[in-house]
Structure formats: C-alpha cells, structure tokens
Amino acid sequence: MALFMVVLVLLFILALSICTALLRWNELKFSKKGLPPGTMGWPIFGETTEFLKQGPNFMKNQRARYGSFFKSHILGCPTAVSMDPELNRYILMNEAKGLVPGYPQSMLDILGKCNIAAVHGSTHKQMRGALLALISPTMIKQQLLPKIDEFMRNFVSDWDNKIIDIQEKTKQMAFLSSLKQIATVESTSIAQEFMPEFFKLVLGTLSLPIDLPGTNYRRGLKVKYPSAFRFSLHSIVSSRLSCSFITLQARKIILTILKQLIEKRRGNQESHKDMLAYLMSKDDNNRYKLSDDEIIDQIITILYSGYETVSTTSMMAVKYLHDHPSILEELRKEHMAIREKKRPEDPIEWNDLKPMKFTRAVIFETSRLATIVNGVLRKTTEEMELNGFVVPKGWRIYVYTREINYDPFIYPDPLAFNPWRWMDKSLESQSNFLIFGGGTRQCPGKELGIAEISTFLHYFITRYRWEEIGGEKLMKFPRVEAPNGLHIRVSFY
Numbered sequence: 170m171a172l173f174m175v176v177l178v179l180l181f182i183l184a185l186s187i188c189t190a191l192l193r194w195n196e197l198k199f200s201k202k203g204l205p206p207g208t209m210g211w212p213i214f215g216e217t218t219e220f221l222k223q224g225p226n227f228m229k230n231q232r233a234r235y236g237s238f239f240k241s242h243i244l245g246c247p248t249a250v251s252m253d254p255e256l257n258r259y260i261l262m263n264e265a266k267g268l269v270p271g272y273p274q275s276m277l278d279i280l281g282k283c284n285i286a287a288v289h290g291s292t293h294k295q296m297r298g299a300l301l302a303l304i305s306p307t308m309i310k311q312q313l314l315p316k317i318d319e320f321m322r323n324f325v326s327d328w329d330n331k332i333i334d335i336q337e338k339t340k341q342m343a344f345l346s347s348l349k350q351i352a353t354v355e356s357t358s359i360a361q362e363f364m365p366e367f368f369k370l371v372l373g374t375l376s377l378p379i380d381l382p383g384t385n386y387r388r389g390l391k392v393k394y395p396s397a398f399r400f401s402l403h404s405i406v407s408s409r410l411s412c413s414f415i416t417l418q419a420r421k422i423i424l425t426i427l428k429q430l431i432e433k434r435r436g437n438q439e440s441h442k443d444m445l446a447y448l449m450s451k452d453d454n455n456r457y458k459l460s461d462d463e464i465i466d467q468i469i470t471i472l473y474s475g476y477e478t479v480s481t482t483s484m485m486a487v488k489y490l491h492d493h494p495s496i497l498e499e500l501r502k503e504h505m506a507i508r509e510k511k512r513p514e515d516p517i518e519w520n521d522l523k524p525m526k527f528t529r530a531v532i533f534e535t536s537r538l539a540t541i542v543n544g545v546l547r548k549t550t551e552e553m554e555l556n557g558f559v560v561p562k563g564w565r566i567y568v569y570t571r572e573i574n575y576d577p578f579i580y581p582d583p584l585a586f587n588p589w590r591w592m593d594k595s596l597e598s599q600s601n602f603l604i605f606g607g608g609t610r611q612c613p614g615k616e617l618g619i620a621e622i623s624t625f626l627h628y629f630i631t632r633y634r635w636e637e638i639g640g641e642k643l644m645k646f647p648r649v650e651a652p653n654g655l656h657i658r659v660s661f662y
C-alpha cells in the first residue's frame with residue numbers, strides 16, 4: 170500500500186512537472202520581445218477551455234491583469250484580443266494596412282470563395298458595391314418591404330391558441346423571409362429542399378469539435394451539443410472549424426438548387442423583380458457584372474449574414490418584451506397607431522418604418538443587452554505595431570466589443586432593459602456603437618435587418634399576446650440561444 174502511495178505521489182509530481190514544463194515551453198515559444206502581455210496556456214489548446222468555461226469573465230480577468238490589449242491562444246490560434254475602444258476603431262478602419270477579416274479558411278470553403286468575408290481590396294469593393302445596390306433604401310422601399318410584409322403577415326397568421334417554439338419560428342422566419350426576397354416566385358417550391366440544407370450549412374460553419382476531457386464545459390456539451398460547439402460568424406469563429414462531409418454535401422445541394430434556378434430563369438425569359446433578377450440582369454452598364462459563381466456566393470452571403478442576427482434579435486426581443494409588460498404596451502401603442510390608419514389588408518410601407526422610433530430603440534436595446542454580436546475577427550497580413558506592441562504576421566485579432574455594451578458611462582444602469590435610452594438619436598451615431606460593426610466592413614444589411622424585425626414585431630404584437638411556458642434556459646455566451654427552445658403560448662390580443 171505504502172509503495173502504491175509512493176508511486177502515486179511520484180506520478181503526480183511527474184505529471185505536474187510535465188505540465189509546468191509544457192506551460193513554460195509554450196510561454197517561451199510566444200515570448201518574442203514586444204508582443205502584447207498575456208498568457209498562452211497549453212500547447213495547441215492554449216486557453217480555449219478557460220475562455221469557453223468562464224466566458225466574458227475570462228476576458229475581464231485578463232484585461233484586469235494585462236490591460237485592454239493582451240495576447241492569448243484561443244480557439245486554435247495565437248490571438249491578440251483588443252478591448253480598447255480606440256484601438257478597435259483603428260483596426261476596423263484600417264483593412265488596407267493589413268488588418269483583413271480573420272474568418273477561418275474552412276468557413277470560407279463552406280460559404281464560397283467569392284463570399285464577401287473571403288475577398289479584400291478592390292474585389293471586396295466590387296462585391297460590397299453589388300450587395301449595397303441590392304439592399305439599398307430604395308430597394309427596401311420599392312422591392313423588398315412589400316415582400317417582407319406579405320411574408321410576415323402570412324407567417325404569423327395561424328399562431329392563435331398554439332404553443333410555439335419562438336426560437337425555431339424566428340429561425341424559419343429569418344431564412345424564409347430572405348429567400349422570398351431573393352427568389353420570390355420560386356421561394357415556396359424550393360424552400361422545402363433548401364431550408365434543411367441551409368440549416369446544415371449554418372451548423373457546419375458554427376461547429377467546433379473540442380475534445381478536452383475532464384472539463385465541466387465538455388460535460389455540458391455532451392448533454393447539449395454532442396461533440397460540437399457552436400459559434401457565430403458575427404460572434405467568434407475558430408480556425409479549427411469542422412468542414413464536415415455533411416456540411417460540404419449541404420453546400421453542394423444548395424449550389425445545385427441555385428444553379429438550376431439560374432438556368433431555368435435564363436431559359437424561359439420570364440421577367441422577375443427580386444434580388445436574383447437584379448443580380449442576373451445585364452441592363453445597368455455602370456454596374457459590376459457578377460459571374461454565376463459570384464451570384465451564388467452573394468446569395469449565400471445574404472442568406473447567411475442575415476440569418477442568425479435577425480432570428481436571435483427577434484427571439485430575444487420577444488423574450489424581453491414578455492418580461493417587461495410596460496415596454497410591450499409602449500411598443501404596442503406605436504404599432505396600433507400605425508395599424509389604426511390602415512385597413513386590415515394594407516401593408517407596412519417605407520413611410521411607416523420612420524415613425525417606428527420606439528421599435529428601433531427596442532431592437533437596439535435587445536442587441537445591446539443580449540449582445541447578439543460579441544465582436545469580430547481580423548488577422549494580420551504582416552507583422553505590425555498596434556498600441557506600442559508587435560503583432561506578428563498571421564495572428565488573429567479579436568476585436569471584442571461585448572464590454573462596451575455594458576459600459577455604465579455610455580449606458581447608465583447597463584443591465585436594465587431600457588429602450589428609452591435609444592430615443593436620443595445621438596447614441597446610435599456614437600463611435601462606440603459597434604452592434605453592426607464598423608469601418609469598411611460595417612454591416613450593409615443594417616436597415617434591411619431592422620425592417621424585417623420591425624415588420625415581424627408589428628404583426629406579432631398587434632395580433633397576439635403570449636406567455637412563456639417552462640421558464641426555459643437561455644445561454645448568453647458564446648452565442649445567444651435557448652438550448653431546449655423557447656416555448657410560448659400564443660393567443661389573440
């Protein structure tokens with residue numbers, strides 16, 4: 170027995186020495202002079218476990234120790250984390266200086282090589298220009314809003330006296346509404362085949378197989394997400410994403426559906442008025458003409474970028490409104506006033522969106538309080554100096570914007586859901602407002618997303634009241650989601 174104890178102690182000491190040596194070795198490996206302060210954790214895994222287990226607290230603790238610009242090794246990459254508002258702005262504004270999007274190759278493989286996050290410089294300008302033309306205020310007013318209105322009105326039409334999972338519904342809503350704007354006539358017929366493949370594709374871009382034995386985090390995952398952890402393009406993405414067979418298969422099927430759609434349209438010369446028609450048209454001589462591959466990747470970009478942001482913001486708005494009846498009443502007042510001036514069959518139009526000031530405030534407050542977007546990723550194309558520190562070529566930069574959302578100087582009583590704080594327009598135009606990103610990659614779909622969520626809320630709250638059942642759990646980090654769904658009982662108002 171005594172011998173066994175001695176062996177056990179020796180093994181323990183050996184293990185401890187190996188661990189210390191590994192940690193030391195990893196620190197030395199990244200100890201080049203001039204790097205930002207911080208720790209790199211274990212070889213390969215870095216500090217991923219701590220980051221995922223402690224969530225935002227990991228970031229806050231590191232900031233307390235090392236300042237607002239520190240190094241770490243998370244999600245498979247040496248990373249410089251910036252929580253410094255000034256520096257964040259600089260990084261977002263200076264893509265031309267070698268601070269390009271840092272989304273991993275495997276994600277770009279899934280979303281396509283012409284995907285907007287995959288291209289830089291003049292190609293990015295062209296792709297972005299083509300996209301902006303598609304979702305400009307004029308397009309929203311003339312083309313998109315009528316489709317959004319028709320879709321939302323029908324989508325919520327039969328919810329009376331039902332128990333629904335609002336998480337699932339808002340996901341379907343975000344996808345189907347975009348699909349209708351892209352290919353209006355065909356959207357109903359292709360949706361059944363397209364939607365499950367699209368959901369697989371999204372899951373593939375969000376899956377991170379992390380196999381770190383013995384952590385609570387892993388045990389938690391086993392219960393909730395067998396062998397996979399999910400991230401959002403708009404929140405955090407890992408370089409070790411799994412580009413699985415199923416995901417690539419889903420991309421292939423989506424490509425086939427879209428290629429057939431394009432060929433069919435070329436074949437029958439019918440005229441259409443939707444995003445696909447605009448992308449395919451050769452009329453406007455000044456416009457950059459996209460190849461078929463670019464058109465397809467542009468469509469996947471639109472579907473993908475607006476999907477999780479719009480669906481999660483809508484779900485969380487429903488949640489916060491449920492929890493704050495007086496705010497719901499205020500919002501209802503705004504929408505009832507708009508409805509009262511219309512016949513029941515009249516759509517929501519561009520001119521109705523402007524007066525929806527409180528709705529806009531509810532959307533911003535929801536995005537802020539829930540932090541739908543934790544930050545964005547960049548990587549360095551060459552070694553560079555930032556805030557007096559050296560960031561080597563190829564390092565990822567995590568522009569972590571989450572903490573700004575809870576800054577009491579910008580948002581007094583930051584944990585309160587208080588849409589009124591946004592009624593003063595200046596808050597939206599502040600340089601700290603990074604809910605939709607900033608600089609050259611600032612979200613081009615901001616107004617479209619707001620129009621979609623506003624129209625959804627219009628039909629939902631003017632028709633229904635609802636109550637939550639089950640008090641279901643909500644996860645806030647690294648993604649906002651209800652692991653078991655968010656079930657509500659809906660009845661006519």
Ligand code: HEM
Nearest residue numbers: 285471474475478479542545604605606610612613614618
């Ligand atoms: C509430 C809704 C939305 C939020 C909170 C949001 C947020 C963001 C953020 C933070 C970025 C910056 C990403 C980066 O810098 O790497 C971004 C970029 C982007 N968003 Fe959105 N977004 C929303 C809705 C939409 C919608 C509806 C579309 C549909 C077209 C869209 C399309 C895009 C695209 C294409 C980019 C990349 C732009 C580029 O790289 O130039 N977004 N979004």
